[in-house]
Amino acid sequence: MNTIKTIKSGKLSGNAYLVQNGDSFILIDTGARSKRAVIEQQLEECACSPGNLKCILLTHADFDHSGNALYLGRKYKTPVGIHKEEAVVLESGDMFIHRKKKPKIIGFLLKTFMSPEKFKPDFYLEDNDSIDRYGINARVIHTPGHSPGSVCILTSNGECFCGDLFINTEKPRVVKLTDDQEQMQASVRKILAHDIRTIFPGHGGHFMRNELTTEPESA
Secondary structure, eight states, X not given: OOEEEEEOOOTTSOOEEEEEETXXXXXXXXXXXXXXXXXXXXXXXXXXXXXXXXEEEOSOOOHHHHTTHHHHHHHTTOOEEEEHHHHHHHHHOOTTTTOSOOOHHHHHHHHHHTOOOOOOOSEEEOTTOBOGGGTSOEEEEEOOSSSTTOEEEEETTSEEEEETSEEBSSSSEEOSOOSOHXXXXXXXXXXXXXXXXXXXXXXXXXXXXXXXXXXXXXX
């Protein structure tokens, strides 16, 4: 049975999730750079240390999810994984470089003030990849729409870490901010076809699958 610690660090930072199975931990997402102290403190309180943090998995490369990935990867001497279509964001520091929609003003502000530290990930997450080798029985589900390389992490216990596919700041629903609406709806159908019990979103509290108020549109 997995033990899950939700690390919330404010409205401008996505949730990070520390998943423990026995002596092994994985960290899913890392929050914004401005919330680094909060993330570090929570990891230390959970007795997460170099050697037992097996990897860091990023659901996508937006600044509020990947902001501390390089720093924590180095501090804990652990590899960082992300889908290959998101890697270009980490390497360039430009959150919109791989997106169809490229808001110039917002893009400039984010790149200037909130971009994550530039680095190359240690490995790529592919659709249906197993991550059992890191001590957690789970796999990767590619769910593009919010961004081209967004993924969910789905455990054998029915826990779904969905990044920005779903949100629960007011009520559980599909995220409206999308780069490709058609892909988003296809990804919602894809993930909900799996045996999911609990959904852990990038923003807001976790919720049960049957609490979703927005279902995918018809194909």
